[in-house]
Amino acid sequence: xxxxxxxxxxxxxxxxxxxxxxxxxxxxxxxxxxxxxxxxxxxxxxxxxxxxxxxxxxxxxxxxxxxxxxxxxxxxxxxxxxxxxxxxxxxxxxxxxxxxxxxxxxxxxxxxxxxxxxxxxxxxxxxxxxxxxxxxxxxxxxxxxxxxxxxxxxxxxxxxxxxxxxxxxxxxxxxxxxxxxxxxxxxxxxxxxxxxxxxxxxxxxxxxxxxxxxxxxxxxxxxxxxxxxxxxxxxxxxxxxxxxxxxxxxxxxxxxxxxxxxxxxxxxxxxxxxxxxxxxxxxx
Numbered sequence: 001x002x003x004x005x006x007x008x009x010x011x012x013x014x015x016x017x018x019x020x021x022x023x024x025x026x027x028x029x030x031x032x033x034x035x036x037x038x039x040x041x042x043x044x045x046x047x048x049x050x051x052x053x054x055x056x057x058x059x060x061x062x063x064x065x066x067x068x069x070x071x072x073x074x075x076x077x078x079x080x081x082x083x084x085x086x087x088x089x090x091x092x093x094x095x096x097x098x099x100x101x102x103x104x105x106x107x108x109x110x111x112x113x114x115x116x117x118x119x120x121x122x123x124x125x126x127x128x129x130x131x132x133x134x135x136x137x138x139x140x141x142x143x144x145x146x147x148x149x150x151x152x153x154x155x156x157x158x159x160x161x162x163x164x165x166x167x168x169x170x171x172x173x174x175x176x177x178x179x180x181x182x183x184x185x186x187x188x189x190x191x192x193x194x195x196x197x198x199x200x201x202x203x204x205x206x207x208x209x210x211x212x213x214x215x216x217x218x219x220x221x222x223x224x225x226x227x228x229x230x231x232x233x234x235x236x237x238x239x240x241x242x243x244x245x246x247x248x249x250x251x252x253x254x255x256x257x258x259x260x261x262x263x264x265x266x267x268x269x270x271x272x273x274x275x276x277x278x279x280x281x282x283x284x
Contacts, residue, residue: 025140027127035116038077041109043100047086048093057097066101074099077108079148081117090117091150121149128160135191136181139173169195177202183209192219196226254281
C-alpha cells in the first residue's frame with residue numbers, strides 16, 4: 001500500500017485552494033496511509049457514480065482543463081472505491097471527464113475500499129470536532145472532506161455542527177502562504193486575527209507576522225494596522241505625484257531636467273546649449 005503523497009496537487013474544482021492537504025497539516029494522514037493506495041488506473045476501468053448529484057459540466061471549462069492535462073498531466077488524483085472489477089469515482093469526475101477529452105489512457109487515483117472510505121470520512125469528521133486542532137489543521141480537514149469525499153460546505157457543516165459560512169471562512173485560511181500557516185501552528189495564532197491577512201501579498205504578511213506574534217494582536221488590531229498602512233501608502237503616493245507634477249512644471253520653465261528631493265531642487269542640463277539657456281533664465 002502506498003501512503004498519500006505529500007501535496008497531491010492543485011485542485012481545479014474549487015476557488016479555495018485545497019492543494020495544501022499535506023501530512024504537515026493533515027491529522028488523519030497516518031490513518032489515510034493505511035487504507036489508501038495511490039495508483040495509475042486505466043480510464044476504461046473507471047465508472048461514474050450514477051448517484052452523483054452533479055450532472056452538468058461546463059464544456060468550455062472541461063476543454064480548458066483537458067488542454068492543461070495534455071500539457072501538465074493530472075496534478076491531483078481522483079478518488080475511487082473498488083466496486084467489483086471496476087473503480088467508481090467518489091471525487092474528481094471533472095478531472096476524469098477532462099482526461100477523456102485529452103485522450104489520456106490512465107489517470108492517477110487514490111484507491112480505497114468502500115468500507116475504508118466510510119471509516120476515513122468518520123475519522124476526519126471526528127478529528128474536525130476536536131478542540132485542540134489549530135485552524136490550519138481544521139481547514140485542511142474540511143478541504144479533505146470537500147475534495148476527497150465530494151461533500152458540500154453545507155454537508156460538512158451539518159456533520160461537524162457548524163454553518164456553511166463558517167466552513168468557508170476557515171478553508172480560506174489555506175490561501176495563506178506557508179510562513180503564515182506554520183506561524184499559526186507554532187505560535188497558536190487564532191483564526192480571527194489571521195483572516196484579514198488573506199488579502200495581503202506575502203511580503204506584507206512577512207512584515208506584519210512578527211508584530212502580531214509579539215503583540216498578541218486581536219483581529220481588530222490587525223485590521224487597524226492594515227488600514228493605517230493603506231492610508232500611509234496612499235498619502236505617500238499623493239505626495240510623490242505632487243512632486244512629479246512640480247518637477248514637470250519647473251522642467252518646462254527652465255528647459256532642463258528637474259529633480260526634487262525633500263527641500264533640495266536639482267537642475268540638470270544635458271548639454272552646453274541647455275546650460276546656457278538655464279543661465280539666461282536664472283539671470284532674468
